[in-house]
Amino acid sequence: MTTSLDCVPCFARQALDAARAVSREPVLHEQILRDVLQMLAGADLNQPPPVLGQRMHRRLRELTGIPDPYQAAKYRFNRLALDLLPELSAKIEAAADPFELAVRFATAGNVIDLGAKCGLGDGDVKLELELALTDPFAGDLDSFRAATASAGSILYLADNAGEIVFDRLLVERLPAGRVTVAVRGRPVINDATRADAQAAGLDRIAEIIDNGSDAPGTVLEDCSAEFRTRFESAEVIIAKGQGNFETLSSTEANIFFLLKIKCPVIAAHTGLEAGTHALIHRGTDGGK
Amino acid sequence: MTTSLDCVPCFARQALDAARAVSREPVLHEQILRDVLQMLAGADLNQPPPVLGQRMHRRLRELTGIPDPYQAAKYRFNRLALDLLPELSAKIEAAADPFELAVRFATAGNVIDLGAKCGLGDGDVKLELELALTDPFAGDLDSFRAATASAGSILYLADNAGEIVFDRLLVERLPAGRVTVAVRGRPVINDATRADAQAAGLDRIAEIIDNGSDAPGTVLEDCSAEFRTRFESAEVIIAKGQGNFETLSSTEANIFFLLKIKCPVIAAHTGLEAGTHALIHRGTDGGK
Numbered sequence: 105m106t107t108s109l110d111c112v113p114c115f116a117r118q119a120l121d122a123a124r125a126v127s128r129e130p131v132l133h134e135q136i137l138r139d140v141l142q143m144l145a146g147a148d149l150n151q152p153p154p155v156l157g158q159r160m161h162r163r164l165r166e167l168t169g170i171p172d173p174y175q176a177a178k179y180r181f182n183r184l185a186l187d188l189l190p191e192l193s194a195k196i197e198a199a200a201d202p203f204e205l206a207v208r209f210a211t212a213g214n215v216i217d218l219g220a221k222c223g224l225g226d227g228d229v230k231l232e233l234e235l236a237l238t239d240p241f242a243g244d245l246d247s248f249r250a251a252t253a254s255a256g257s258i259l260y261l262a263d264n265a266g267e268i269v270f271d272r273l274l275v276e277r278l279p280a281g282r283v284t285v286a287v288r289g290r291p292v293i294n295d296a297t298r299a300d301a302q303a304a305g306l307d308r309i310a311e312i313i314d315n316g317s318d319a320p321g322t323v324l325e326d327c328s329a330e331f332r333t334r335f336e337s338a339e340v341i342i343a344k345g346q347g348n349f350e351t352l353s354s355t356e357a358n359i360f361f362l363l364k365i366k367c368p369v370i371a372a373h374t375g376l377e378a379g380t381h382a383l384i385h386r387g388t389d390g391g392k
Numbered sequence: 393m394t395t396s397l398d399c400v401p402c403f404a405r406q407a408l409d410a411a412r413a414v415s416r417e418p419v420l421h422e423q424i425l426r427d428v429l430q431m432l433a434g435a436d437l438n439q440p441p442p443v444l445g446q447r448m449h450r451r452l453r454e455l456t457g458i459p460d461p462y463q464a465a466k467y468r469f470n471r472l473a474l475d476l477l478p479e480l481s482a483k484i485e486a487a488a489d490p491f492e493l494a495v496r497f498a499t500a501g502n503v504i505d506l507g508a509k510c511g512l513g514d515g516d517v518k519l520e521l522e523l524a525l526t527d528p529f530a531g532d533l534d535s536f537r538a539a540t541a542s543a544g545s546i547l548y549l550a551d552n553a554g555e556i557v558f559d560r561l562l563v564e565r566l567p568a569g570r571v572t573v574a575v576r577g578r579p580v581i582n583d584a585t586r587a588d589a590q591a592a593g594l595d596r597i598a599e600i601i602d603n604g605s606d607a608p609g610t611v612l613e614d615c616s617a618e619f620r621t622r623f624e625s626a627e628v629i630i631a632k633g634q635g636n637f638e639t640l641s642s643t644e645a646n647i648f649f650l651l652k653i654k655c656p657v658i659a660a661h662t663g664l665e666a667g668t669h670a671l672i673h674r675g676t677d678g679g680k
Contacts, residue, residue, distance in 0.1 A: 113405035141430075
């Protein structure tokens, strides 16, 4: 999808939030904000929002001189999620439909998006997991269940650190030996990289690859050739989060998106209310 | 006060809202948004926010070719307020403290600020007037009452169309023959000009002057020499709204500000919660 005009003021706010999250220097906050305004004034809005996000966060890293400004936040949310994991696993085991609950927890984990919300607290994550037990869930779970059960290869595109721990709950319910989990190639915001997949223990139950890119989404032309080959050959793709949705919703691949709808632009685009946990199918075999 | 970094993304959003309010052309919306981003990237943030607002709305008028884009909205809110006037007058007459209720209604009228909120409805205005009857009101009403009762000359700086009709309720409670009402010199957003003062019937009970400026506030160096003379010689000044507060809160004049606190920046600056109806005194004889 392209970048809405409504995304533009939101990017300016995100730039300021991000600057404040990674530095205490007001002079630097102002410099980053002005730099991003200049970039936005001339931006190509035919590209999806994560392309602008990639440029913005590259500048943030350049101007602060910090190669991974969200490292501590990523560690913190991985830790939080790992602490919650045994309890969530037990709930899934005891559920009438373990697969459904695993999908719900993995989707609820998508709340850990520091691009959308800087000041996310532990309580927000716990509340989201609570809501996942009872809230309506938009999407055709049965076709997702059938597609993943019969797929010879599944490519699972992770989104954020912390969230990736909850993804493990779902990967454990997918056919063993057929799942590859892909993470970002380099740090951007709190998006999961290889270190986070390892922290989540995913390397013990699935193959881990990275996409070679530092976009907060999956910008195929920015990804490595190896990743693109894997993307093209996967029978089923599971893509987590808004950034992956924004960058991949127009491709022809067979993709199940699992995400929390976090902003009015995506709400309008999908026809789902902001706050909804959603499974959206796009692709060659029946997606809209 | 100066312009906070937090005002900058908000200005970008306001530019887009304003563009959509005055035109149905997406190409024009984008052009205005990019133009304002460019302006913001290089803006002098040592000036108060209305200086940026003035530049932004000048560009909006230039790019749309409409000299008074909010004319219909101003007419609509004047009409709404005039319809409500008899009922509010009767409530004031019947009140235990008519002066206090007049102050409350005049302050509640400050909700009609299309810079802060584009899609304001009639219901929002009516609700605000209802709340004015009972909500806590921040400020020392007795010193305001005493200062205005004994003042030889009062300069009343109006803010918005519609709101200016409710200002009449307060002007009627001030010493007859000593009040001058000042409006903007030219159209900007939905700020009141001479036509709105006349629509409100204020010209029959007070002298009307204009400040010669098209800033959505009172930028003294941009005002006419005549206005500045009146400003300097007034014994008491009553200034309505955030724009007047932002531009005049650092001057040494004896000013009572009456406003609804509409954003977190002003809330932080004043120490009052967003949503509060406030009377704030600044000046030589006791203001903080």
